[in-house]
Amino acid sequence: MDQNTRLPMGVPGEADDDTSLLRLIVEHIPNMIFVKEAANLTFVLFNRAGEDLLGYPRAEMLGKNDYDFFPTDQADFFTDKDRNVFEAPGVLDIPREPIETRDQGRRWLHTKKVPIVDADGDPAYLLGISEDITEFVETEDRLRIYEQFLREAPIGLCLYEYEGDGVYRCHAINRMMAAINGRSVDEHLGATLSEIVPQMAPTLQPIWDRVMESGDTRHGEVSAPDPRRPDEEAWWLTSYCRLRATNSARQFIGGAVQDITALKRAESNLRQALAENRDLTEFAYMASHDLKTPIRNVGHIAELIREEFAGRELPGDVPLYLEELEANARRGQAMIDGLLRLARVQTEGGDMTRQVDTDALVAGALRSLAGEIEATGAVIEREPLPRVAGDAAQLGQVFANLLANALKYRRPGVTPHIDVRGGSDGTYAVISISDNGIGIPHHQKDRLFTMFTRLHAAGSDGEGIGLALVRRIVERHGGTISVQSQPDIGSTFTFSLPLL
Numbered sequence: 001m002d003q004n005t006r007l008p009m010g011v012p013g014e015a016d017d018d019t020s021l022l023r024l025i026v027e028h029i030p031n032m033i034f035v036k037e038a039a040n041l042t043f044v045l046f047n048r049a050g051e052d053l054l055g056y057p058r059a060e061m062l063g064k065n066d067y068d069f070f071p072t073d074q075a076d077f078f079t080d081k082d083r084n085v086f087e088a089p090g091v092l093d094i095p096r097e098p099i100e101t102r103d104q105g106r107r108w109l110h111t112k113k114v115p116i117v118d119a120d121g122d123p124a125y126l127l128g129i130s131e132d133i134t135e136f137v138e139t140e141d142r143l144r145i146y147e148q149f150l151r152e153a154p155i156g157l158c159l160y161e162y163e164g165d166g167v168y169r170c171h172a173i174n175r176m177m178a179a180i181n182g183r184s185v186d187e188h189l190g191a192t193l194s195e196i197v198p199q200m201a202p203t204l205q206p207i208w209d210r211v212m213e214s215g216d217t218r219h220g221e222v223s224a225p226d227p228r229r230p231d232e233e234a235w236w237l238t239s240y241c242r243l244r245a246t247n248s249a250r251q252f253i254g255g256a257v258q259d260i261t262a263l264k265r266a267e268s269n270l271r272q273a274l275a276e277n278r279d280l281t282e283f284a285y286m287a288s289h290d291l292k293t294p295i296r297n298v299g300h301i302a303e304l305i306r307e308e309f310a311g312r313e314l315p316g317d318v319p320l321y322l323e324e325l326e327a328n329a330r331r332g333q334a335m336i337d338g339l340l341r342l343a344r345v346q347t348e349g350g351d352m353t354r355q356v357d358t359d360a361l362v363a364g365a366l367r368s369l370a371g372e373i374e375a376t377g378a379v380i381e382r383e384p385l386p387r388v389a390g391d392a393a394q395l396g397q398v399f400a401n402l403l404a405n406a407l408k409y410r411r412p413g414v415t416p417h418i419d420v421r422g423g424s425d426g427t428y429a430v431i432s433i434s435d436n437g438i439g440i441p442h443h444q445k446d447r448l449f450t451m452f453t454r455l456h457a458a459g460s461d462g463e464g465i466g467l468a469l470v471r472r473i474v475e476r477h478g479g480t481i482s483v484q485s486q487p488d489i490g491s492t493f494t495f496s497l498p499l500l
């Protein structure tokens, strides 16, 4: 028997000669070692590491083949490789193969297989050595996922190596960051910050230097000409932190960047609109305040003329002119009062977060309309309304105006019928006030809520301020108001207010 044919063995013996020493080595080596018979690929040798890994005692393995232990696809794969070993002599390296073990589930092996030939050069055995690389494979998997996450993250991410003296060289960058900079990922890798975004570098470098020096993470908004459209200013929300390699002195700066240009533009528009609105409100307030006196004086002068001519007949059309003058002064006065009330919604509005008992507001408004309700025989139907958060004094004006209008714009000869309903959409209370009055022509609906709009001026008093006031108050509370109406059938005003 030559050495090859003496290799198969069962339980190791004493290390009393070379062969026994060899057997001990095979037995204790911390990698799985197995030998298969070339003819039928049955196991003839199996070491302890193999037993531990696969979970089968060698007594169970010896004399059997892969199909006795492993799923068919795996056994196919193993035996396929076994055959390759005999077809092409040399070491067959299988860098990664899965194997189902009895107790440890699926493990990953790095296996090398070697043919063992007899004295005639014919295949006698197959020697296999497998290393369990499961941990490595799992770590690699985790790293791949991290890598994928960094690459695909929906926020710009970058990693620059700090080379000293203000030089930062791009080490890694994700797609989003590359897009923000208006260049490809490849154009970034290996290039320095000032080569990649020369116009940004003067802003960023001092920030990065401070992060590198202090080790503190820095968050902030940065603005510069947009690298994709240099004639436009862009804004980014940025966070930078220092990172240090574990096994070397290399230092990095890691960044997370979000483009907030659209947000910034919206914010600036809003700010401008708010400033304009505040200016306008102040202007309206001051103008109406200042106009009060001259208009009151016009009325006063008309009064003086009447007193001057008391008991005497006024010539020609003068009495008519005088009446016109007085009526206009009254109207001017009322309009200015309306304007002032409108301006005060903003300037003198109270806390809008208090609990408001809307039912009490409806009851209050109906009380002050009691005379009119009785005179017209109006029928009022109401259901309990949701409580809301708001400024009770202002919301009282909303109900008072809408209910007064529902009565005021009634159809001649038709008993007014007013319905007050309320519900909620989860966030807002939705309240509607319906009437069976004269209605509003469809094309006029949009104008209704603007100042001084009067569609049915004739025969009714009012300055066209009421609905403008109502809308202003509702919108100040974060709600909306709309109207549905049909001429000669009636109107429904629906508005929303934040629920308590």
Ligand code: ADP
Pocket (backbone or CB within 6 Å): 401, 405, 406, 409, 435, 437, 438, 439, 440, 448, 453, 454, 455, 456, 457, 461, 462, 463, 464, 465, 466, 467, 468, 491
């Ligand atoms: P005012 O009542 O002082 O004229 P408003 O701002 O309250 O002012 O109303 C504006 C106009 O809208 C009214 O002149 C009227 O033409 C119309 N309107 C308001 N409420 C109703 C309603 N319930 N039915 C029909 N028309 C209405």
